[in-house]
Amino acid sequence: MSFLVDSDVCSAHLKGERRANTRFLQYTGRLHISAVTVSELFTWATRAGAPPARLAAIQDMLVAISFHPVDYEIAQRSGELRAVLLDRGLPMATTDLLIAAPPKFTASRW
Numbered sequence: 332m333s334f335l336v337d338s339d340v341c342s343a344h345l346k347g348e349r350r351a352n353t354r355f356l357q358y359t360g361r362l363h364i365s366a367v368t369v370s371e372l373f374t375w376a377t378r379a380g381a382p383p384a385r386l387a388a389i390q391d392m393l394v395a396i397s398f399h400p401v402d403y404e405i406a407q408r409s410g411e412l413r414a415v416l417l418d419r420g421l422p423m424a425t426t427d428l429l430i431a432a433p434p435k436f437t438a439s440r441w
Contacts, residue, residue: 333361336396337430338371345388363397365405367429401429408432 341364343351355362376386399405409425409432416423 333363334358335363335365335399335430336368337365338368338375341368341372341389341392342375345385345392359395362395363399364393365430366398366400367426369393369398371426405429405432 340351340354344355372389373386375381376389406429409428412432413423413425413428416428
């Protein structure tokens with residue numbers, strides 16, 4: 332089973348939270364990350380006042396995670412998900428839907 336990690340899980344891992352670190356070790360080789368999450372992490376790392384070590388830590392972490400770009404299929408699926416949610420009166424940020432869109436990964440809360 333593979334897992335698509337989001338920015339919250341990655342930042343917990345980078346901050347040294349034991350539970351996140353354990354899961355990263357447990358699922359080594361089966362972790363994936365979306366281009367959207369990478370964008371969020373680089374925003375976090377390059378904000379004014381962010382420690383320089385944060386950027387280096389993100390780059391080191393990304394070496395061990397499979398990268399998935401946002402492609403046509405993901406864009407289409409996220410648009411379809413957003414339409415369903417809007418019709419139900421449940422708006423959600425486009426970036427969150429782009430992360431949620433890949434159908435080939437198992438969502439998991441650590």
